[in-house]
Amino acid sequence: MIEFKGFPVRMQFTSIPNIFFSSLLPQITDITELKVLLHIFEVIYPKKGSIRFVSYQELLNRAALVNEIKESPQEALSKALQNLIDRGAILHLEMNRDKVAENIYFLNSEANRLIIERIRSGEITLPGLQWETPVAAKAENSPDIFTLYEQNIGMLTPLVADELRESQKQYPESWIKEAIKEAVSLNKRNWRYIARILEHWSTEGKDDGTYRGYYKKNTDPDKYVKGKYGHMVQR
Numbered sequence: 008m009i010e011f012k013g014f015p016v017r018m019q020f021t022s023i024p025n026i027f028f029s030s031l032l033p034q035i036t037d038i039t040e041l042k043v044l045l046h047i048f049e050v051i052y053p054k055k056g057s058i059r060f061v062s063y064q065e066l067l068n069r070a071a072l073v074n075e076i077k078e079s080p081q082e083a084l085s086k087a088l089q090n091l092i093d094r095g096a097i098l099h100l101e102m103n104r105d106k107v108a109e110n111i112y113f114l115n116s117e118a119n120r121l122i123i124e125r126i127r128s129g130e131i132t133l134p135g136l137q138w139e140t141p142v143a144a145k146a147e148n149s150p151d152i153f154t155l156y157e158q159n160i161g162m163l164t165p166l167v168a169d170e171l172r173e174s175q176k177q178y179p180e181s182w183i184k185e186a187i188k189e190a191v192s193l194n195k196r197n198w199r200y201i202a203r204i205l206e207h208w209s210t211e212g213k214d215d216g217t218y219r220g221y222y223k224k225n226t227d228p229d230k231y232v233k234g235k236y237g238h239m240v241q242r
Contacts, residue, residue, distance in 0.1 A: 021045075021048055021049045021052060021053075022048070022052045023045075023048050027044075027048075031044070031094070031096055034094065035094075037087065037090065039075075039076060039083050039084075039086075039087045040087040040090045040091060042072060042075055042076075042087075043066065043072065043084065043087040043088060043091065044087075044091055044096060044097075046066060046069060046071070046072045047061055047066070047091075047097065047112065047114070050065060050066070050069075051114060057118070057122075058122055058131070058133070059113070059114075060100075060111045060112055060113045061111065061112050062109055062110065062111045062112070063084070063085075063088070063109070063110040063111075063112070064109070066084060066088075067080065067081065067084060072084075088110075088112065091112075095115055096114070096115055097112045097113060097114060097115055098112065098113040098114070098115050098119055098120065098123060099111075099112055100112075100113070100123055100126065100138075102133065102136040102137060102138055103136065103137045103138075103139055104135055104136055104137075109136060111136070126138050149184075151180075152171055152174075152175070152180060152183045152184060152187070153168065153171060155184055155187050156171065156187060156198075159187055159188070159191045159196070160187065160190070160191070160196045160197065160198070160201075161196060161197075167198050170198055170202070171183070171198075174202070174205060177205070177209070178205050178208075178209065182205060182208060183201075183205065186201045186204040186205050186208070187201055189204055190204060
């Protein structure tokens, strides 16, 4: 151990919020995590302006920090940063610099949370860094009602195709798809039964509250053939 020579008369100071001692310090048990957070304070507070952050590369380039991490500095630094994120001490944002990912970190404060929201919305830009909105995963294309009918009910004849087109004018497409699926679940694979399901939902209401009335789900496979239109439904 190298003996510390004492504090000089003239020296620089790093600001550390009092809440660090009362709320964060008692929770941190990993020495590397503690050292990383102290270095973040040292890097961030001297910076000018209202937007102050530290990049992963800045921390990795600090010899005073890296020399204190005995093994795998990159892995240990990444783990410590993730722990601080999980603990709520810092906030993380992945930006792009010349099409290369660059991770930056802010102290977790209300002001910085707002700054990050504004960066993501495009209201704030950072010199040399770009925020790219994540591309949402494309949902798998759902088959149209004609394909769904052929896949589950049977051959799509010209007459049935006309019936399906007419049904599109009267009901939401989601209803038609659900009606086909329900007919299949009840082993009633014909268009007339599907039409009766749609008519029932239209007049009595669907179980999701759409349209009027309340449709009470029933497991009786003949529930749509009962009533005044029952004679029209092919069994």
